[in-house]
Each structure stands twice: as C-alpha cells, then as structure tokens.
Amino acid sequence: MHPAFSVIFFTTLSGMGYGLWVLMGSQILLSDSANPQKNLSGLLLGFLLVAIGLSSSTLHLGKPLRAWRAFSQWRTSWLSREGVLAVICFIPALILITQNYLDHDYINKNILAVALSLLSIATVICTAMIYASLKPIPAWQHAYVVPIYLLFACLAGGALGISIICIPSGSLSEYPVFAILLLASLLGVLKKRYWKDIDTLSLPSRASALGLKPDQIANVFERPHTEANYLTTEMGFVLARKHSRKLRAVALLLFSWLPIVFCIAALIVPQAFRGYLMLLTALSAYAGSMVERWLFFAEAKHAVMQYY
C-alpha cells in the first residue's frame, strides 16, 4: 500500500497526543494536588499534538472541505467512528483546561480525567480499526494491529507526559518509568512477531481472483494498460519490501531498544535527570513509530495485485 505521509503523520502524532492525554488523565486522578501547572502543560501539549495530527489527516483527502460529512456514518464505518470519538474526546480535555483558569471546578476533575483517558484509548482503537477491518489486506487483519497502535500511543505519549512532570524539577515515583520500560519491551516483542507473521501471510490466490480451479496456473500475458494506473500506484507499492530488513532494524532500535536503555538509565541516575531521559525516550519512540508506520503501509500487500 502506498504510504501517504499525511496519514503516517496523522496516526503517529495524534496517537502520541492521545497517549499523553491518557497519562495526564491518570496523573490528575491519582495525584491531582501534585502540580496543576504541569497537568495543564500536558493537556495543552496533548491538545496541540492531537489537533495537528487530525488536521494533517485531512491533507490526503480529495475534498477536505467536505470532511465534516465524515461524522455521519458511525454505525458502519471505523473512519467515521474515529472522527466522532476524536471530537467527543476534546470535550473533557477542553473542560479540564478551562477549569484551570476558573476559581473552582464546575465538573468533578476525577470524572473528567477518567473520561479523557478512556476516550483517548477508544479513539486510538478506532484509528487502528480503520486498517484492521480491511479484508483485502491480510497484513492489517493481524490480531496485533490494534494492540500495537495502542502501545505506540501509550509509549510515546506516556514518556512525553512523564518528562513534562519531571522537567525542570518535579518528583515522580519509579512506577511510571517501569511502566514505560514494560511498554517498550512488549512493543518490541509484539512487533517482531508481527513482522515474522506477515512475511508468511498469503493473499487470496490468483486462481480464486480469476474464478479458476485451484490447480490452474495463470500467467500475465498482457496487462490491461501500458502505464501505471490508480490501482498499481496506490496498492502496488514495492519499494518497502526491498529495504524492509534494514528499516525494521532501524524502527526496532528507535522504538524499543533505545527506550529500554533510556528507561533503565532513568531508574539508575539521580531524579534530576529522569525527566530528560524520558524526553529522549519519547522522541526516540516517536521517530521509531514514524518508520514503523511507514513500513506498516508500505509492506502491506493488497489482494487486487493478484490481477497484475
């Protein structure tokens, strides 16, 4: 599949924003009194990331001005559900941000924090389901697609949130760092397993695509068109498979190995450096998620290519 940069940007950046909101929600719920100013910064940065991510998703549309119509078909379409949830998710975030500037809380902060975290998770699940629901692309039907999207969001966003709480000064227990360490390790394991699995996945056979008997072998004798068409450029992307080994190694290093190293270091070094190491973790994980997301699209094979 053709990897459109606007879509890669959208899924990774909004994912990180939602992950940040999940962390800020938990932070408000568990230790609200700690530092309201930090919570506000986290919520605002999350808002920025989500907003930029969502608006970049409209860049690949043929008719971006009609994007509002995408909120209507939530009963069947995961893309529509994602849009609706993305909008609903802004509500608790905006109320939490606004209440920071008011003299007292009109709505219970804990309820808003729980809503923000759960809606953020639900939105990321919908983003992943847009892809995971497409049967002609077996690589996206893999059971790990949704968990991996969630893990990426929580890893990059979570590490970013911890760094906001800790920089320039602020204390946080080791448990969140342990959690990030666990996420990075789990993500490494799941993604390696996913890559191994998709290498052996098979598309529906050409015989089935042409309505032949299973043992009949068809060879392309003449294509319908001499030049490329929409299908061959959109679904027949081959560059990634040529370089997949190297790119997978780069991605794994960035989103799993380096974050693991940074997290271990963060647990050993004095508290003052913890925040900076978590910032490095977030940046590395985000860079890794860009490479991973590019591969996610570029390596996925579409059934229609059996005709070509």
Add this chain to the structure above:
Amino acid sequence: MTMLPPPSKKKLGLVIDLDTCVGCHACAVACKEWNAGGIAAPLTDENPYGADPHGVWFNRVHSYTIDALNEQPETTLHFPRSCLHCEQAPCVTVCPTGASYKRAEDGIVLVDEDKCIGCKLCSWACPYGAREYSQVEGVMKKCTLCVDRIYNEHIPEESRKPACVQACPTKARHFGDLGDEESDIFKLVKDRGGVELMPELGYQPVNRYLPQRERRTGQKQKDVKEEILEAEKLPPMLRWLDRVLSR
C-alpha cells in the same frame, strides 16, 4: 447511508463468459465513452495523448495464459474486470460520509460524488480493484452498471443495457437480474457453472464469470499405424518413381 439495505429481491448484474471473450477491449472503450458523459462524468485522463497516460476506467481487460493441465492444453484467458456489485459490499460500509451506497431496489452500488471526500478507503476495501480515484475531480469513481442507460426511456428499448454489454462483439457479456431464478441470465449461470470471484472473502459478489469450456484434446496419435511400402513388389515403373521421389 452506508448501512447496507436488506438484500434486495432484484439483483442486477453482469455475467461474463470467459470462454467467448476475445480480449478486444471493446467493452472497456465503450464504457469509457459512455461514462465520460454519463452520470459519473467526467472520467478524466491525465496526459491522455502523452507518453504516460493515466486515468480512470471502470473496466480493465487482463490477458493471461493458463498452463496446460491434465488433458487440457495451454489456453489464453481474457478477463474483463469491473465492479461486481457485491451483496456484502465493504466499499459501502467503510465509507465515512454516506457517499458510497447500495441501492435497495436493485442492488447497484454507486457513489454520490457530491458527498465523497476522496479518502480512498473504499478502494482499499475492494479486493477486485473496482474503484478508481480521480486525481482531477478529487473523488472516487466506479462502475454504475450504466444506471443512466438501463432505465432510460429516452433511448430505444434494445439499448437499455450497460454500454459494455451492448458493445461486446462476441456476446460474452450478459446483463440481467441474477435474483430472478426464471431469468435467462440466472439459467445461463446455472447451466455453465458460473463462479464468484474470491468467495473466501465473503463479499458475495452478484456478477458471475462463466469458466472456459473444456477443450477438445485432438485425436490420439497412437491409433495411426505407420504404413510400410514394400518397394520390391512394385512394378518397375513405379519402383523407379519411388526411388526418384525418395531422394
């Protein structure tokens, strides 16, 4: 509305005979011609007369060779590929805007181009490559089963069928109601063992393809005995002739 309607009794569709199709592309050209001015118009080409033409077609004719198998010789297979108007059309349900829809009355799958945002998700959901995006209009395009011909009372009755069907010089394309067990097209599918494409995906395409007929494999060579001419027994004149001609 991208919710699929309850299955319609009427299921309009095409049946394509892979035994008689000669791969002339007349269906594809006729389709392009009609639809360039029809309800789904325009079907824009980018750089149409240049070195790298690129554009939207609803019908693409692939050609393959089928390897010899068992008693059957190698054959050529011409395969016109277009929208199959699936019963369980995923291109409809994935659409976020309601632009993509399946008609409740006859099962035709259409795009309302005024609602399409050009997200291309429907084309990703289709394993048959039926949908092509137009870079110029920024919306998705697809086969309409010539909905603007088949019900058109301003054209002669014999022309009220899809342009591809009307253009086919070998009558390899048939149009009708596949939901009606009494229809000619339904009987044709039954007689010839018409098949669905990629049935394992569960999209239940309405269109059917008629497989190539078994080829006659020719006379068996072992039945022909080798003739032996005993030259010594011939009269001298013929013996001389045999010698001369054998040189």
